[in-house]
Amino acid sequence: MENELLDALGSRLRARRRERGLSLDALAEASGVSRSMISEIERGAKAPTVLVLARVATALGATVSRLLGEDQGERVVHVARADQPVIVAASGWERRVLSPNLAGVEFEFIRTLVPPGVEVGEFTAHATGSREYIAVESGELTVTVGGTPHRLRAGDSLYYAGDRTHAFANDGPVECVYYTVMHVAGPHAPLEPT
Known part of the structure; x- marks a missing residue:
C-alpha cells in the first residue's frame, strides 16, 4: 500500500476504534492482533496483511472495505x-x-x-x-x-x-x-x- 493509503487506513481505523470506545489493548484482545501492530497501522507505519485487517475489522464490527474506503452516499454508485x-x-x-x-x-x-x-x-x-x-x-x-x-x-x-x-x-x-x-x-x- 502507498503511504497516502496507509495514512487514510490508519485514520479510519483509529476513528472506528475510538467511536467504539476501545483502547488499543482492548482492540488487541478482541482481534487477536498485537497492540503494537494495531498502533503501527493507525500511524500509517505498517501495511497489514489481509488476515490482520480482517481480524481487526471483525473486532470493530466492520467490513474490510469499510476500513479501506470512504462511505458512498449516492443511490447509484459506479465502482470502476x-x-x-x-x-x-x-x-x-x-x-x-x-x-x-x-x-x-x-x-x-x-x-x-x-x-x-x-x-x-x-x-x-x-x-x-x-x-x-x-x-x-x-x-x-x-x-x-x-x-x-x-x-x-x-x-x-x-x-x-x-x-x-x-x-x-x-x-x-x-x-x-x-x-x-x-x-x-x-x-x-x-x-x-x-
Whole structure:
C-alpha cells in the first residue's frame, strides 16, 4: 500500500476504534492482533496483511472495505475497476472489493483469486446474525466452516452463518476464482474497554 493509503487506513481505523470506545489493548484482545501492530497501522507505519485487517475489522464490527474506503452516499454508485480496493497477500492470493461503502451498511461483495496449492487462511467469526455466501467461478475451493471442510468446484455455491471461524484453501491444480457476498450483522454495541 502507498503511504497516502496507509495514512487514510490508519485514520479510519483509529476513528472506528475510538467511536467504539476501545483502547488499543482492548482492540488487541478482541482481534487477536498485537497492540503494537494495531498502533503501527493507525500511524500509517505498517501495511497489514489481509488476515490482520480482517481480524481487526471483525473486532470493530466492520467490513474490510469499510476500513479501506470512504462511505458512498449516492443511490447509484459506479465502482470502476481502477477504484476497487485490491489487496495481494504475500502467498499470491488477491482480494478485490467490488462493492461500494454505503453509510450504515456493513456489506461486502468480493472477488478472490487463489493460485493452486495456496491457503488463504482462517478468518475470525463475525457478529451473530452475520451471513456469507460463496460462489466458485473457476477451479476448486475448500471452505472450512467451524472446523468442517466443504469442497466446492466451479459453479458450486455455499451459504453459512458468518458467526463461526471460516477458512479458504485452493488444494486443486489450477487457479481458483471465487466470489463472497458478506453481510456483517449490526448494530454493534461497543465492546467494553479494558
